[in-house]
Amino acid sequence: MLKSLLKPVLLISAAAALTAPAALSANDLIKSGETVAVAKSTLSITPPRDWNKLSARPGKKAETWTLDGEQLNDISFYSDIAPGEPLLRERSKKRDPLPKLRSNSLLTDVPEFLEGTYRAHFGIAVFSLGASKPTKFLNEPAIQFTYEYVTPDELTRRGEAIAVLRSGKLFMITYDAPKLHFFERNIEDYRAVVASAKIA
Amino acid sequence: MRPMVRLLAAVAAMATLGAANPEREFDLPTYTGAYQPQNVDERGMWMVDDESERLTRDSRLVIRDEALNNYVHSVLCRAVGNDRCGGVRIYILRVPVFNANMSPNGTMRVYSGLLLRMRNEAELASILGHEFAHFEMRHSLDEFRRKRSTSDLLAWTAVLGTLAATYGGGSTQSYGDFRISVYGALFRFSRDQEREADILGFSYMAEAKYRPSAASEVWRSAMNEADATSTGRALRGQRYDKTAFFATHPTNLERADYLSALANRVPGGEYEGRNAYQAALAPWLDQFLEDQIKLNDFAGTEYLITRLGAEEWTAPLLLARAELYRLRANPRDLPNAVEFYRQALTLNPDLPTAYRGMGLSLMRMDRKSEATPSLSRYLELKPDALDADMIRSLVAPQ
Structure with a gap:
């Protein structure tokens, strides 16, 4: 009798013990003016305003910040993505594989790499790439591009990204927000973050 | 009304088994339009379905090209007859998945991935006809009732699941989930129902003088494509239910075989409508191909393109x-x-x-x-x- 009563209690406390650390290390505040390394790399950012860092990483070498909440105004950092690696964490390596970066990938391939990844990972049927142009990022020739897509929740979202290939490895910062209101409102905050990016 | 349908279905089922009266086997049953839901189960289903249709109608995924919509509607009309097709609303959704379905209130959803895979009008007519046959026989209601009598919880899980999918279940939804969830839960059919729909579908094809073997070719190619995807991803075992259409339509090789057998018996015509189909699809072909290519399914896509290219x-x-x-x-x-x-x-x-x-x-x-x-x-x-x-x-x- 006692045993059968005790069992669920033990199970619950075990579950609590497992989930507790995750709950404690939830989202972090990124304070304005402080330099932080992002996406577990040597890429560092000194944001001119406060941001929230989400504890859930979209990929192994990725990190997402937001101002008002996930998917409202997201900045995602991807760093050191090597040839053969996908941009995001694959849901299933076998059943839902994502496109991989290639050793012969060019800057012009990056928008299509992002498009393929988004389409496959988020189940997006309507996605269109906008203008792309050459620019400088981390002191190297880079690509800046825009895109627009409809998520399964039927919201049109817009994105802007900047990317560079350093010895074949991809470094990219993206900004994704609903086209309605949020994209325009915080695009300059994103650009300020990009402008503060430095790499060791 | 309903006992009549049942009776006809039973007759049709008997016809497959014994071919008791071969000349009448593919005669079309009489059809009553403007049907209204009759009882509490059916009214409930229609209410959910009406809401789902409203969301579909306003969806940004709907392709509103009038010419394409008129064409697909005309194929349905040619396949099932003008008296039947009148009340049907067709929504063409830009989703690169092989799927189509028809819900109890007369809403038909055709996915762009289906249009891409069809080589001619006869193939499209076979799918539209098959879906219409499920509708005409009110299969989803029977299935809903059957599930409800065995387990109310299960039925309502299905209904709520469909609603959740329709309202959009967050942005982390993949096509994998899409295949199973979108509008799917209410439209799973039993093997007997599939057989009934196949027979009625063939009756439409015969009446419309389409080449009947198109139906079995569609099934076969869909299975081959699923095989190619699995092989390409080095997956063991073929799971056809990973293809959207099969998730709601149980199938196996045996079915493709009996479809071929049926096709040989049907007194159909030879009309294929390849040129008409390709002309109608031409303005959208590049877009649909692009959507497919970017799914990151190399082997399945290669199979699909090669199949389309086999003719030209x-x-x-x-x-x-x-x-x-x-x-x-x-x-x-x-x-x-x-x-x-x-x-x-x-x-x-x-x-x-x-x-x-x-x-x-x-x-x-x-x-x-x-x-x-x-x-x-x-x-x-x-x-x-x-x-x-x-x-x-x-x-x-x-």
Whole structure:
């Protein structure tokens, strides 16, 4: 009798013990003016305003910040993505594989790499790439591009990204927000973050 | 009304088993239009369905091209007859998945992925007819009732699941989930119901003088494509229910076989409507191909494109195949991509995308001197291209 009563209690406390650390290390505040390394790399950012860092990483070498909440105004950092690696964490390596970066990938391939990844990972049927142009990022020739897509929740979202290939490895910062209101409102905050990016 | 349908269904089922009266086997039952839900179960289902239709109607995924919509509607009308098709609302959804369904209130959803896979009107008519047959026999209601009597919880899970999917279940939904969830839960059919729908579907085909064997060809190719996807991803075991259409339609090889057998018995015609179909699809073909290519399913897509190309390799198909190879970009894929671009350009020298793709592929193969003329040609043909500045930076001496 006692045993059968005790069992669920033990199970619950075990579950609590497992989930507790995750709950404690939830989202972090990124304070304005402080330099932080992002996406577990040597890429560092000194944001001119406060941001929230989400504890859930979209990929192994990725990190997402937001101002008002996930998917409202997201900045995602991807760093050191090597040839053969996908941009995001694959849901299933076998059943839902994502496109991989290639050793012969060019800057012009990056928008299509992002498009393929988004389409496959988020189940997006309507996605269109906008203008792309050459620019400088981390002191190297880079690509800046825009895109627009409809998520399964039927919201049109817009994105802007900047990317560079350093010895074949991809470094990219993206900004994704609903086209309605949020994209325009915080695009300059994103650009300020990009402008503060430095790499060791 | 309903006992009549049951009776006819039973007669139809008997006809398959024993072919008791071969001449009447594929006669169409009489049809009453403007049907209204009769009891609490059916009214409940219709209420959910009406709401779901309202969301579908307003969806940004709906393709509102009048010509394409009229054409698909005309194929349904030709297949099932004008008296039947009148009240049906067809929504063509831009979703690169092989699927179509028809819900109890007369809403038919046709996915762009289905239109891409059909080679002619007869193939499309066979699918639309089959879905309409489920509708005419009110199979989803029977199935709903059966589930409800065994387990209310299960039925309501199905209903709520459908609603959740319709309202959009967050942005982390993949096509994998899509296949199973979207509008799917209410439209799973039993094997007997499938057989009934197949027989009624063939009756429509016969009446409309379509070539009946188109139906079994569609099933076979869908299974082959699922096989190709599995093999390409090195998956063991073939799970056809991973294909959207099969998730709601139990199937196996046996079914493709009995469809062939039925096709041989049906006194159908020979009409295929290949030209009419391709003309109607032409304005959308490039878009649908692009949506498919970017799914990152190389083997399945390669099978699909090759099947479409088996009849005739057109420039859009060759271009799509080239893009597929370029996007996978294994070292061995790039020379193939270049070759397919070249073939596409032979058929149609006015394809800026082909010059772009060929140039980028050559560039990735470190053949810059060959790549440059190709990219320059792209810029000549499309000086205002969205990526013109980027391409120019590749061409310019560094």
